Amino acid sequence: MDTHKPNRREFLTTTAVAAGTLALPGIPGIPGVTGTTQSAHASETPTPTTPDAPATQPGSFDFVHLTDMHVTTRRKGDLGYRTCVESVLSLKNKPTFALMGGDLAFDGLYTPKAKYVEQVRLYKEISDGLGIPYHNCMGNHDVLGWSGRRKVEVTDPDFGKKYIMDALQWESPYYSFDHNGWHFAVLDCIHPTQEEHGTGYEPRIGDEQLEWLAYDLGSAGDRPKVVMTHIAAFCNRAQIRGDPEISGMPPGIVLRDTAQLQAVLERHNVKALLQGHTHRPEEYRWRGVWYITSPAVSGAWWAGDFTGAGPGYTLFHCHEDGELTWDMLDYKWEAQLDPDDDTERNRNAQTQTKRDEQARLRDLERAGREGDR
Numbered sequence: 001m002d003t004h005k006p007n008r009r010e011f012l013t014t015t016a017v018a019a020g021t022l023a024l025p026g027i028p029g030i031p032g033v034t035g036t037t038q039s040a041h042a043s044e045t046p047t048p049t050t051p052d053a054p055a056t057q058p059g060s061f062d063f064v065h066l067t068d069m070h071v072t073t074r075r076k077g078d079l080g081y082r083t084c085v086e087s088v089l090s091l092k093n094k095p096t097f098a099l100m101g102g103d104l105a106f107d108g109l110y111t112p113k114a115k116y117v118e119q120v121r122l123y124k125e126i127s128d129g130l131g132i133p134y135h136n137c138m139g140n141h142d143v144l145g146w147s148g149r150r151k152v153e154v155t156d157p158d159f160g161k162k163y164i165m166d167a168l169q170w171e172s173p174y175y176s177f178d179h180n181g182w183h184f185a186v187l188d189c190i191h192p193t194q195e196e197h198g199t200g201y202e203p204r205i206g207d208e209q210l211e212w213l214a215y216d217l218g219s220a221g222d223r224p225k226v227v228m229t230h231i232a233a234f235c236n237r238a239q240i241r242g243d244p245e246i247s248g249m250p251p252g253i254v255l256r257d258t259a260q261l262q263a264v265l266e267r268h269n270v271k272a273l274l275q276g277h278t279h280r281p282e283e284y285r286w287r288g289v290w291y292i293t294s295p296a297v298s299g300a301w302w303a304g305d306f307t308g309a310g311p312g313y314t315l316f317h318c319h320e321d322g323e324l325t326w327d328m329l330d331y332k333w334e335a336q337l338d339p340d341d342d343t344e345r346n347r348n349a350q351t352q353t354k355r356d357e358q359a360r361l362r363d364l365e366r367a368g369r370e371g372d373r
């Protein structure tokens with residue numbers, strides 16, 4: 001597997017200096033020229049093909065997309081995640097690798113550091129049990145302290161993305177790699193902002209990373225491509241909730257620069273953008289690209305179903321003709337609520353009531369206008 005990434009030390013240094021005004025990491029050194037070490041940005045001439053360039057004919061293989069596992073011992077979420085990993089291990093065709101969609105730890109934004117550190121440790125220990133490579137994507141809850149509710153000092157040496165990246169030997173927050181004639185790019189959409197309380201974040205890819213992505217995808221040529229982000233480019237939250245008052249781009253829920261990202265994706269034979277964050281599985285196609293939000297591994301943060309969607313993950317099939325298909329899978333985890341989870345208990349009861357009513361109406365409608373609706 002050939003990995004292309006920005007220079008991490010430079011990224012961390014520039015991030016600490018000024019949010020939103022980052023220098024391009026590595027110019028020269030915009031990362032991501034497939035099969036070469038040349039700057040993609042410099043390629044006014046075609047990128048040269050090297051003898052060890054990856055295969056350009058797509059092959060067939062499977063991979064899994066696991067997102068929003070929010071690993072924690074609360075509600076026995078760690079056992080839940082182990083059950084998910086066992087489900088992956090039991091798949092008939094072993095996936096070649098896993099794409100981890102972010103919110104890996106339960107939370108670093110407003111959780112005491114010691115707990116967050118333990119959650120990251122558990123995430124790594126359990127994920128290692130997959131026995132296959134896994135590629136991490138940054139979720140908002142993976143970042144230490146970028147919140148007004150933070151439980152760490154802003155001067156903490158592990159503040160921000162540093163701790164989890166160190167713990168997981170994660171060299172760059174965004175990067176790409178090739179496998180068997182396919183190209184994969186992993187984005188970091190947790191964009192730093194300066195708030196009254198200090199550093200916060202907004203969901204944004206940002207101009208620097210968008211430029212990197214454009215040249216990275218471009219240099220991958222005709223290969224079929226899959227891109228991953230934590231926070232969605234497209235999400236139908238308002239329609240799902242049936243609420244006309246909800247914005248089509250609610251702050252914190254959808255990328256601020258969806259339109260700019262979409263324009264890059266549609267130029268480069270991107271089959272799908274894999275998304276997470278909302279814990280609501282969705283599939284949406286726009287201008288040749290699928291926008292797929294996988295089920296959350298944790299469901300409703302280990303409290304059961306969320307908006308009718310239970311804990312799950314997605315198994316993707318890459319085909320030799322360059323097509324991508326997928327199955328969203330339920331791995332059967334029953335919520336283990338804590339004694340003080342009354343809100344969640346009531347929500348689960350309401351969900352069950354809705355399901356029962358749906359079943360009653362279905363049976364009634366199948367029987368054909370008999371019975372009392």
Ligand SMILES: [Fe+2]
Pocket residue numbers: 068070103141277278279
């Ligand atoms: Fe999440």
